[in-house]
Amino acid sequence: xxxxxxxxxxxxxxxxxxxxxxxxxERENPERLFAKDPTISLTYAEALAAVRGFRALYGDVVERRxxxxxxxxxxxxxxxxxxxxYSGGVPALLNAGLPPKTGETLIGELSPxxxxxxxxxxxxxxxxxxxxxxxxxxxxxxxxxxxACGSGDDTATYFxxxxxxxxxxxxxxxxxKVLAAGERMQWGWPVADGEVFLPIAxxxxxxxxxxxxxxxxxCAGSSIMLERFRPGDALDAIEREGVTVLGxxxxxxxxxxxxxxxxxxxxxxxLRLCPGGGAPFPLHVHETWKExxxxxxxxxxxxxxxxxxTVNTLEAGHRAGAAGKPAPDVEVSIVDLETGKREMPVxxxxxxxxxxxxxxxxxxxxPEETALVLRDGWLHTGDVGVVDGEGFLTIxxxxxxxxxxxxxxxxxxxxxxxxxxxPDISGACVVxxxxxxxxxxxxxxxxxxxxxxxxxxxxxxxxxxxxxAYRMPTRIECLEELPLTPAGKLDRIALSxxxxxxxxxxxx
Numbered sequence: 001x002x003x004x005x006x007x008x009x010x011x012x013x014x015x016x017x018x019x020x021x022x023x024x025x026e027r028e029n030p031e032r033l034f035a036k037d038p039t040i041s042l043t044y045a046e047a048l049a050a051v052r053g054f055r056a057l058y059g060d061v062v063e064r065r066x067x068x069x070x071x072x073x074x075x076x077x078x079x080x081x082x083x084x085x086y087s088g089g090v091p092a093l094l095n096a097g098l099p100p101k102t103g104e105t106l107i108g109e110l111s112p113x114x115x116x117x118x119x120x121x122x123x124x125x126x127x128x129x130x131x132x133x134x135x136x137x138x139x140x141x142x143x144x145x146x147x148a149c150g151s152g153d154d155t156a157t158y159f160x161x162x163x164x165x166x167x168x169x170x171x172x173x174x175x176x177k178v179l180a181a182g183e184r185m186q187w188g189w190p191v192a193d194g195e196v197f198l199p200i201a202x203x204x205x206x207x208x209x210x211x212x213x214x215x216x217x218x219c220a221g222s223s224i225m226l227e228r229f230r231p232g233d234a235l236d237a238i239e240r241e242g243v244t245v246l247g248x249x250x251x252x253x254x255x256x257x258x259x260x261x262x263x264x265x266x267x268x269x270x271l272r273l274c275p276g277g278g279a280p281f282p283l284h285v286h287e288t289w290k291e292x293x294x295x296x297x298x299x300x301x302x303x304x305x306x307x308x309x310t311v312n313t314l315e316a317g318h319r320a321g322a323a324g325k326p327a328p329d330v331e332v333s334i335v336d337l338e339t340g341k342r343e344m345p346v347x348x349x350x351x352x353x354x355x356x357x358x359x360x361x362x363x364x365x366x367p368e369e370t371a372l373v374l375r376d377g378w379l380h381t382g383d384v385g386v387v388d389g390e391g392f393l394t395i396x397x398x399x400x401x402x403x404x405x406x407x408x409x410x411x412x413x414x415x416x417x418x419x420x421x422x423p424d425i426s427g428a429c430v431v432x433x434x435x436x437x438x439x440x441x442x443x444x445x446x447x448x449x450x451x452x453x454x455x456x457x458x459x460x461x462x463x464x465x466x467x468x469a470y471r472m473p474t475r476i477e478c479l480e481e482l483p484l485t486p487a488g489k490l491d492r493i494a495l496s497x498x499x500x501x502x503x504x505x506x507x508x
Contacts, residue, residue, distance in 0.1 A: 005192045006190035006192055007191060009184070009186040009187040009190065010183055011179055011183055011218075016175060017149045017150065017156065017175040017178075018149075018156075018175075018178065018182075018213075018217060019082065019085055019086050020149075021217045022048060022051070023048065023147070025044055025220035026044040026045055028220065029044050029220045030043065030044055030045035031043050032044050032220060032222065034222065035225065036222075036223075037073075037225040037226075038226075039074070039076075039131065040076075040136075042135075047078070047079060050083070050138040050139040050142070051083045051086045052086065052145050053083075053137070053141035053143075054080070054083030054086065054087065054138045054141075055083065055087040055147075055148070056142065056145050057137075057138065058087060059145065062087040062089035063148055064088055064089070065089055065114075066110055066158070067084045067089045067090065067092065068091075068092045068106075068107060068114070068115040069081060069084070069091050069092065069093055069115075069116050069117075070094040070095075070096055070098065070116070070117045070118075070127070071096055071116065071117060071118040071203075073212065074118065076130040076132070076134075077118070078223070079130075079135055080130050081093075081213070085149045086148070087149075088149060089113075090156070090158065091157050092106075092110050092158035093159055093203065093204040093209065094106060094204060095204050095205075095468060096117075096118070096119075096204065099464065099465055100123045101123075101465060101466055103121065103124065104123040105168065106160065106168060109170065110170065114128060115127035150175055151175045152175060153174045154174060155174060156174055156175040156177070157173050157178060157209075158171065158172060159173065159206055160304070161206075161304035161363075161409075162402075162409045162411050162414070169363040169364075169366055170364040170365070170366075171305060171364070172360065172362070176357075177358045177360070178214065179214075180356075180357040181214070181307060181308070181358040182210060182214030182215060184308050184328060184358065185210045185214060185308055186218055186219075187311075187313075187328055188275075188311030188313055188324070189215070189298060189300075191215060191219040191245065191273070194221060195222075195244045196221065196222050196241055196242055196243050196244045196245065197211075197212065197221050197223045197224065197243070197244075198225075198234060198237055198241075199212035199216075199223055199247040200229055200234070200248065201248070201249040201253075206302065206303070206304045206307045207407075208247070208249070210308075211245075211247060211275060212247060224243060231256045231257050231259065235260060235263065235268075238271055239268070242270040244270055244273065245271075245275075246271060246275070248274055248275040248276050248277070250278035250279040250404075250406055250439060251276070251285045251407075252406045252407065252437055254276070255285060255436070256437075258285075258288055258292060263292060268293055268295070271293075271295065272295070274295050274296065275298055275300065276297045276298065276299040277300045277301065277302060277308070277407075278407025278408070279406075279407045280404075281299050281321070282436075285297070297320075298312045298313060298324075299311075299320075299322075299323060299324060300312065301395065305359070305360045305379055306354060306358055306359045306360060306379055308327050309323075309327065309332065309354050310323045310324040310327065311323075311324040311325070311327060312325075313325075322392040322393065324392065325390075325391045326354075326393070327356070329357050330354060331354065331355050332352065332353075333353050334349070334352060334353075334385060335351050336351070337350060337384070337399065340375065346388065347388060349384055349397075350385075351380060351383070351384060352381045352383045353378040353379060353380045353381065354378065354379050360379075362374060382398065382399045384399050401431070403440045404439045404440050405439060405442055405470055406438045408470045408471075410432075410440075410442055410471050412429070412430035414467070415428075415430040415444065415471055415473065416428045416430050417466075418462075418463050418466035419444060419473075421466065422458075422459055422463075424449050424452070424459075425454075425459070426447050427481070427482045427490075429482055429492060430442060430443065430444045430445075431443050431492055431495050431496045431499050433496070433500050441499075442473050442474045442475075443475045443476075443495075443499040444475070444477070445477050445495050445498075446477070447478075447481050448478060454478055456476055456478070459476065460472070460473070460476070483495065
């Protein structure tokens with residue numbers, strides 16, 4: 001495959017939304033595989049028919065209303081998401097692993113007209129459960145209904161981001177911004193017609209959505225989805241299905257694949273594109289993957305509020321360990337940490353601020369948080385980085401205390417608040433510690449209330465009611481009291497240093 005075979009990354013003028021992309025793909029490739037998972041397989045013709053059937057059954061409920069989706073990756077997610085768009089609704093993409101209390105909060109704030117899920121939800125008893133049988137019902141209900149999907153500056157999709165404070169915030173993307181983001185993903189990771197994708201990152205995550213939904217549709221690609229990610233199963237799928245584009249994601253995905261003892265004997269000859277994102281890649285991950293497979297990881301940088309921002313590419317340049325160069329029409333500026341206004345000289349570190357055509361419009365119903373990150377047309381990322389003389393961006397640190405665990409942002413305050421709701425805890429401080437597999441481990445220091453021994457297992461069970469799995473503490477250490485700074489604040493620096501020294505014998 002040569003560069004000349006890649007599709008042009010800028011969309012055609014008549015494409016106004018993802019439904020237009022789907023209809024075009026179906027018209028040109030009706031019998032091509034759209035997607036398959038362990039429960040069902042659909043061609044493009046069948047997928048569009050199921051989407052129209054969804055509109056026939058739910059159009060009156062969905063049109064011009066907000067709709068919640070709480071679903072793992074699968075054919076049911078793709079058809080439901082596109083069905084909501086086709087019916088003129090606005091999908092809000094919830095993480096399928098939401099704990100009940102968080103689910104209640106997000107559903108309450110959104111107040112959706114309907115909720116679709118792939119498993120019963122304790123916080124929403126009337127959610128519609130979508131499985132293979134229901135998809136077949138939608139397929140049979142196709143009556144040729146026309147699309148009611150919006151376009152341009154109409155709201156297309158809501159994502160959820162912790163932003164810079166950890167408080168869940170709803171991010172609004174218009175159809176114009178979704179398409180602009182998808183275009184730049186295709187620029188960063190060029191694709192040819194009919195690629196075969198193995199999505200791994202959740203579709204509810206901005207990276208998983210753009211790579212697994214947008215880019216796959218743009219090239220009329222076929223998506224192969226696993227029940228859950230296991231290295232051996234992923235390698236089986238690459239061999240069996242002729243996967244050409246690995247869904248990729250954070251370093252932990254590649255590290256897991258490299259840990260498979262059979263990797264060296266696998267036939268990966270069809271695989272050609274290995275994207276990376278969600279967390280900075282250690283240099284040894286780049287080098288080891290290249291050594292074992294002969295393939296290059298093309299690392300990029302982005303966030304829910306705007307993605308992609310920078311990408312390593314064959315055309316613009318690739319440098320292992322860097323986050324790449326800015327995507328087209330994207331500006332990256334390094335500013336001082338104190339005011340966020342003074343631009344730093346080339347080669348000097350500062351806060352990364354960015355702007356571009358796919359920058360979010362703000363957080364829904366949250367002008368205070370919006371004002372913190374959007375200033376003078378720039379998104380202040382909270383990340384610290386440096387741009388060198390060739391234009392490569394390297395991320396060197398986090399301005400805030402955000403922990404990057406398996407490619408996800410974990411906000412210490414959110415974990416601390418969950419811990420502090422336990423009646424036997426008087427204090428808590430959560431920090432990150434370097435971890436070879438997950439990027440950073442979530443380490444919690446706690447001070448028990450009173451002299452009774454702390455039931456750590458009970459504390460862990462308590463936290464599961466409040467936290468997603470990736471936000472759960474990796475390690476808990478009990479201290480008689482937490483160290484404080486002279487100003488009376490938690491001494492996070494001291495605890496971070498302690499966390500980096502490793503787990504003591506009495507930690508969990």
